[in-house]
Amino acid sequence: MLNISGIHEGFVLDHIQAGMSMRIYHDLKLDQLDCTVAIIKNAKSNKMGKKDIIKVECPVDALDLDILGFIDHRITVNVIKDDKIVEKKALHLPKEVHNVIFCKNPRCITSIEQELEQIFVLTDPENKVYRCKYCETKFKN
């Protein structure tokens, strides 16, 4: 069993679908933070079989967790302060996501005006449908 020490202040992102941790690492821009990050891949999980975990030692307001809700709202976010879990944050689907995903419609204005922010709007929360704010094209993974 691999042991990673606890963190004093920061986040533990638990129940990440196995294999998704590197995407989350990039989407949360953890590579740009000057702090300790531990990525645990394929950890054993009773609930999921295998899961990924990310531990981030950083001030608690340093991360934009809306993006996490978009990637997978089932991820558990434990907020750590003074070595203890002080909060379990519930994730929700954000109403809008900015510059995380990109419109693939070649007829969209964003295809020629690249300085435009890439904005996707949640149009159907039940089915997790996001559409490009400009051309309304549905986002597909």
Place this chain on the structure above:
Amino acid sequence: MRHLMSPLDLSVEELDELLSLAGDIEKHPDKYAHACEGKKLATCFYEPSTRTRLSFEAAMLNLGGNVLGFHSADSSSAAKGESVSDTIRVISCYADICAIRHPKEGAALVASQKSGIPVINAGDGGHQHPTQTLTDLLTIYNLKGHFDHLKIGLCGDLKFGRTVHSLINALIRYPGVEFILVSPEELRVPSYIRTDVLEANHIPYREMEKLEDAIGDLDVLYMTRVQRERFFNEEDYVRMKDFYILDKEKMNLAREDMLVLHPLPRVNEISVEVDDDPRAVYFKQAQYGVYVRMALILTLLGIKVE
């Protein structure tokens, strides 16, 4: 400040008001002849569309206002690489209201976000063309007197035909409306219109391939042109363009009070022999397009005429 990006930007009540205003303009044009004196409409057309542009310009001139603008991307600063956002910021200094047409979807929304004046989407690629929808609605409303419980046939290119998608979205807000969708297999309405719009709102609809099988049931037949510019492949366009031709023989199968609408320009899909049929209202529809644009300009500029 309000803009018009999609027909659904207007609530049913606002739409009723707009259609009533357009109706009053039709009856009393003199009353409105000076309503926009001293105001300027900019027509920013990044792709050619003589009909829509002239309709906007006629609307503003009928209101006593002036017009300025450009008619293609080549004759605008877009040719020098200027963004839509920058162009609209500049146009906002010159005009009081702007109608923008652009081949890219969402361009009008981008303009509206940076504009200091009301922006009307005069067509953004295959996405939205709200003033065409308002024209279609005014035509149906004025000639039928109501929208509820109408059986609407939509025929031709239902896949790329944005006027069709907008019209469906606008009409489902009225009770009892039914649709008969007539198209070749390749040009059926996109699946999101079937599932997210029609089925999600429990709107009855049928899909058919032969116009003859549908025409006898209809209150309104909305014909569309198969547009060359929507196809990446010329062969597909050639195969599809003459799939439907509405002629006298087919009109004989229709009801006496059915209306034939078409957003124009038509090519071969309506035979010229149908033009004199009193049920063919597509040229009248073009006239209604001017009235509804006049009403829209007045509404967005906040001008009231007593």
